[in-house]
Amino acid sequence: MKLPAVKFDERPAEMHRRDFMKAGAALATVTLAPGVTLMAFGGDASAEASASKRWGLLVDVNKCAKDCDACVTACSKENGWRLPENPETDAQWIRKVNLTDKDTGREASLPVMCQHCEEPPCVDVCPTGASFKRVDGIVLVDKHICIGCRYCMMACPYKARSFVHEDLTDQKPWAPRGKGTVESCTMCVHRVDAGQKPACVEACAATGNGAIIFGDLRDPESEISKALANYPSTALRADMGLNPGVRYQNL
Template sequence: MKLPALNNEAVRPAELNRRDFFKSGAAVASVTLAPGVTLMAFGGEANANADAGKRWGMLIDVNKCASDCNACVKACSVENGWKLGGNPDTDAQWIRKVDLTHKQTGREASLPMMCQHCEEPPCVDVCPTGASFKRVDGIVLVDKHICIGCRYCMMACPFKARSFVHEEVEGQEAHAPRGKGTVESCTLCVHRVDKGGIPACVESCATTGHGAMMFGDLNDPASDIAIALKNYASIGLRDDLRLNPGVRYTNL
């Protein structure tokens, strides 16, 4: 719901709160966490390498995802510097494996769960500072510099895809800034995508020979992922919410 127009411009609540936040002096130019690592890596320049004509997404074939395979989770941990094998209730987790069993048929399935990079992301709608934002190419990110750790985005996410950093942060990667007291989630390895690469999880899945994960431009009808989506039935998790997630699943 929009607030009444001010000076002939409609201003969203998040914009008002962000304006007050900056006026308060709580925001500073940059915070250095370690040599070469700054929280501003996902700040105002995040859209600089984004192409508004693209929408990056992922297609996951559940039939090819082995329940005993954790390669995608391990790859994400190594690539982005979050601790693997910690306490899932308190430690950050950008991607996790979820095992499902159909109540009536007993069919079992295993699938990777991460930020779904929604076209209409509820995490962005509820963020009071604008720290949660969506790039013009559909990738949803968190600007750690202005994240105040309120965790509204975590409550709004229907996929439980965001984590609050409780632990002390060690061994950070320059391309994946982290900060205790902030919220984080899958970035689709945006640092790789901006250089023409693919997410680490997709790469690792291909290396195992399973090939359950496909990444590409959903807007390009000639891309492998667009062709696959056209030819095979798929679903977005919680399609009833009309969020139009960028991650879709087939054979689920």
């Protein structure tokens, strides 16, 4: 039986449908989230990640409550990783770290997740290029080509990455994850692409602490840029010169 030969690049009806979808989506983002979307994110509900943006997070350590782990729970729920039952092998995309100054005894608490470096060591060391940085600064693992060598875990100075040690089922459709590959915080890329904020940011705001700000570091008018411009902040392991997209205040 002879099958019709169709060239891959000549997908019938492809352009028509795609263009319609894109136009529809751009409008939808505007109508569904008026104001918020337009003002917080520069008003451009672009269909693709844009190099004119750099997404970042700013954590105000003073506002982060020691016993609160709303961000961790929200991330776990959003992305479908279980809160650690077996802490040695279970994935932890975000964790709360409690600090005590060795000299002064001052205590602090803050969340640590993938810092979405501008110069990510995990991307440099990945042999297949599975570990990559999107043009808008979000560092991700392409699990389709991750071979599970774990070199990125060795190279990450923040211990931000986890390896999936067991079979998983019922993953969230927007956060695929599976045995034998490495994963980490995606800055809720699926939400960001839909014009929303990461789950941890929303959850932190909902507790009233409001310790995490999300936004475009390249937009001088964004809340995060203004906060960074007006108050001192620091990057974790700033000595390494990785220029992370996640910043901390009052640390």
